[in-house]
Amino acid sequence: MIRMAERELHPFESLPLGGSVSDARLVEEARRGDQEAFGDLVMRYERRLISVILRFVRDVELARDLAQETFLRAYERLDQFDPSRRFGPWLFRIGVNLTLDYLRKRKRRGWAALFSDSNLDRSPDPAVPDPRNALDLEQEVRLVLEEIPEKYRTVLILRDLENFSTSEIAAIVNRKEATIRWRLAEARNRFQKLWLKRQGLLDASESEALETDESDRDEL
Amino acid sequence: MPLNRRRLRPTRVTAMNCNQAKYELALWAGNDLTCEAEAALKRHLAGCPQCRELWQSLRTSQDALREAANVGPQTPHSSIWPRLQSQLAARQSVRPSAQPAGWFPVLAVAAACLAVIFLSRGTPSLYLEPEGNSLAQTTLLESGSVPAPFPTAEPSQSLLLPASTVGNQQNVPVYVPHSVLRGGRAPVSREWRSNLPMLRPWEPIPVIPVSERSF
Numbered sequence: 376m377i378r379m380a381e382r383e384l385h386p387f388e389s390l391p392l393g394g395s396v397s398d399a400r401l402v403e404e405a406r407r408g409d410q411e412a413f414g415d416l417v418m419r420y421e422r423r424l425i426s427v428i429l430r431f432v433r434d435v436e437l438a439r440d441l442a443q444e445t446f447l448r449a450y451e452r453l454d455q456f457d458p459s460r461r462f463g464p465w466l467f468r469i470g471v472n473l474t475l476d477y478l479r480k481r482k483r484r485g486w487a488a489l490f491s492d493s494n495l496d497r498s499p500d501p502a503v504p505d506p507r508n509a510l511d512l513e514q515e516v517r518l519v520l521e522e523i524p525e526k527y528r529t530v531l532i533l534r535d536l537e538n539f540s541t542s543e544i545a546a547i548v549n550r551k552e553a554t555i556r557w558r559l560a561e562a563r564n565r566f567q568k569l570w571l572k573r574q575g576l577l578d579a580s581e582s583e584a585l586e587t588d589e590s591d592r593d594e595l
Numbered sequence: 596m597p598l599n600r601r602r603l604r605p606t607r608v609t610a611m612n613c614n615q616a617k618y619e620l621a622l623w624a625g626n627d628l629t630c631e632a633e634a635a636l637k638r639h640l641a642g643c644p645q646c647r648e649l650w651q652s653l654r655t656s657q658d659a660l661r662e663a664a665n666v667g668p669q670t671p672h673s674s675i676w677p678r679l680q681s682q683l684a685a686r687q688s689v690r691p692s693a694q695p696a697g698w699f700p701v702l703a704v705a706a707a708c709l710a711v712i713f714l715s716r717g718t719p720s721l722y723l724e725p726e727g728n729s730l731a732q733t734t735l736l737e738s739g740s741v742p743a744p745f746p747t748a749e750p751s752q753s754l755l756l757p758a759s760t761v762g763n764q765q766n767v768p769v770y771v772p773h774s775v776l777r778g779g780r781a782p783v784s785r786e787w788r789s790n791l792p793m794l795r796p797w798e799p800i801p802v803i804p805v806s807e808r809s810f
Contacts, residue, residue: 410683417676425675429668438668443675443682450683516663535625535660536667560621567621567649567656 398462406453413453417446420463424470430532431474433517441477445470464546471533471547475525519569527562534559611639616646624653 396415404412421442428438428445448469449456456465520528529548533539541559545552611619616639622628623636640647 410680413683414676414680417679418674421675422670425670426668429670433668435669435671439671439675443679446675446679447682447686512659513663513666516659531660534627535657536664538664541627556622556627557618559625559627560618563621563624563653563657564617566660567653570656570659571652 399458402453402456402458402462405450413446413450416462416466420466421446424467427467427533427537428470428474430536431471431478441474442470445473448473461546464543467547468549471529475529515573519566519573522569523562523565527558527565530555530558531562531566535563611635613639613643613646616640616643617649620646620650620653624650624657 396412398416398419401412401416401419405416424445425435425438425442428441429435432438432441445466449466452469456462520532523531530544533544533547534541539547541555542552544559545555548555550558616636619628619632619636623633628636640650
């Protein structure tokens with residue numbers, strides 16, 4: 376609960392306050408060709424979208440490009456959008472799918488090894504007193520997350536790093552909420568084992584058990 | 596009988612097992628468990644040291660995730676909208692000329708398919724059995740011989756097989772005037788083809804083009 380209070384509200388929850396225009400209204404106007412209305416939607420969601428994409432790709436410029444492509448696709452598919460549903464999950468579905476597609480293609484081409492972002496050092500923010508420990512931990516977490524199969528990693532990132540609710544994640548990845556909960560539990564258990572292993576807290580027998588367990592079971 | 600009795604025995608409400616607890620502990624670690632499930636889980640934990648150990652471990656790993664979430668990626672401050680807006684404008688200016696080009700191949704293929712379907716359906720048979728020459732009486736014609744003249748049928752008339760194809764076990768050609776040939780093939784209706792069991796559906800019916808006068 377404390378954790379929820381610490382985080383900033385995400386766009387799905389940050390509904391417009393009095394006087395501002397709702398997403399549905401902006402979408403309707405954008406559908407009629409009003410680019411300014413679409414611009415309002417972009418500015419409403421871009422930071423959040425880039426933040427989510429950055430959890431997957433790390434490179435800021437790449438994340439901006441992917442976000443831009445996401446909005447372009449959303450604009451082109453506005454006529455396919457069901458106005459009875461929320462715009463946010465629909466937009467994030469496009470963005471997450473686009474990002475995962477990009478990563479799959481990069482992995483297939485073998486670029487991951489050559490141009491891995493893992494060596495990219497982010498310059499510390501001077502506003503934070505001493506961010507090195509936190510950055511180290513964040514990089515450690517990233518490395519562990521990379522070892523988790525995509526379908527679990529995606530749910531874990533969206534829930535535990537980006538604080539989407541399980542129902543929102545269900546809408547984003549287009550699965551039932553029960554499936555998302557199962558994947559979330561599986562993802563956390565896998566992360567816990569890998570985290571212990573990385574911290575050197577797992578004994579030899581447990582490490583072996585973990586390695587055999589790594590094969591991606593395709594439940595649900 | 597013992598098997599049946601076992602089946603009929605009422606099921607006992609069993610306590611949570613460790614596999615179920617493992618799933619629910621993971622949800623609990625991220626505050627994703629209902630109150631009822633949480634109470635049952637606590638009861639299980641009270642009597643299961645292994646699950647208590649797993650719980651401690653899950654809390655440690657969740658703490659790491661929580662800290663990583665709080666660090667968060669550094670999102671850029673500048674908006675992508677200006678660049679996006681110019682891209683949208685560029686696309687819209689291209690769209691009017693690009694759209695027909697995009698649809699043209701699709702329309703062309705659709706038109707070609709329609710034409711093929713129309714032609715493959717064929718036209719009604721143009722020939723009727725001549726009077727006094729019933730199908731039963733007709734014998735196999737020799738290849739190359741011109742059959743007796745057939746009166747031209749109206750498209751609305753019933754379809755009958757030309758005499759030259761009756762009992763056509765050796766692919767005796769059908770005599771077709773030039774005027775009705777299409778691409779060197781006789782326009783064949785489905786009914787007509789069904790009378791030629793020796794021909795596979797994709798095989799053309801052999802034809803010998805003849806002049807109208809031959810009929």
